[in-house]
Amino acid sequence: MAFPRGFTLAEATLAMVLLGVAAAGVLLPFAGGASVQAEGLHRTRGAVLANSLIEQVAATPFDSLIGTYNYTESEGQLKDAAGIVITDPMYANFSREVTCQYVYVPQQATAAAANFVLATVEVRYRGQILVTVNRLISE
Secondary structure (H helix, E strand, C coil), rough: CCCCCCCCCHHHCCCCCHHHHHHHHHHHHHHHHHHHHHHHHHHHHHHHHHHHHHHHHHHCCCCHHHCCCCEEECCCCCCCCCCEECCCCCHEEEEEEEEEEEECCCCCCCCCCCEEEEEEEEEECEEEEEEEEEEEEEE
């Protein structure tokens, strides 16, 4: 009695299913690692954007902080220190918001003029907050 050579359809199908499961088990960690790396890159860029804007705020004369720095830059409309829109596509999905408000410290009388301004910069990527930087600025 001769045995037929080759595989049956059921055997071939089972082999393909097992190969697919094994391949998925090997490739899924790489896909997860790529997404984590991309998020880390976005957070790094967001930190750079927040730091550059908070440094601009800190370099501004104290009396003009409140009037100058209370605005939002929408996605794709970020400006550099010279006021020019950043056209690099890697910043296209980022937005920033900066607010400045007078604050009183516990030792200070509230009847006197405030000596401190709290500057806050929020950087978002596709609408989600990535970085928030606060800085207390004095006269």
